[in-house]
Amino acid sequence: MAGSKTLTIIKPGAVTNEYIGPILARINEAGFHIAAMRLLRLNLTQAKNFYAVHKEKPFYESLISFMTSGPVVVAILEKKDAVKEYRKLIGHTDPNKAQPGTIRRMFAESMERNAVHGSDSDANAEIECDFFFSKSERFSNFDPVHF
Numbered sequence: 001m002a003g004s005k006t007l008t009i010i011k012p013g014a015v016t017n018e019y020i021g022p023i024l025a026r027i028n029e030a031g032f033h034i035a036a037m038r039l040l041r042l043n044l045t046q047a048k049n050f051y052a053v054h055k056e057k058p059f060y061e062s063l064i065s066f067m068t069s070g071p072v073v074v075a076i077l078e079k080k081d082a083v084k085e086y087r088k089l090i091g092h093t094d095p096n097k098a099q100p101g102t103i104r105r106m107f108a109e110s111m112e113r114n115a116v117h118g119s120d121s122d123a124n125a126e127i128e129c130d131f132f133f134s135k136s137e138r139f140s141n142f143d144p145v146h147f
């Protein structure tokens, strides 16, 4: 269903700090269904491809190095208006600017080590979900056959 899903990554810093459980709890409490999930370590090619849109940015090399530094959790989250709702839940990219109670405010170390990624548009959510998950790895509450 269009607009019903988003892709999140729980980043290496948050995984190392044992925040997987607390972050998933916040996600479930906010009414998201976890439709797909995997613990993995991004290789260099995967990280560079995933963040290709940032390749001219000054923080790109450092971001890639951080994102490949340890395991991450990737997951497809499902809810009505998932992209917008999840961005509200995680808060501003810079944890110092994120609202109290948001995931980044609670669990992030810095702008770069900001605990979680969330898709920024429905179009990118489609691309990012496809980047990590085949159709047979998804278990949708909305449409189990055509997710």
Ligand code: CMP
Pocket: 054, 059, 063, 093, 111, 112, 113, 114, 116, 117, 118
């Ligand atoms: P994310 O949602 O994963 O998407 C791109 C990432 O780049 C972002 O979260 C931040 O971790 C990182 N990022 C964005 N802007 C900056 C910045 N100015 N300095 C360092 N890292 C940044």
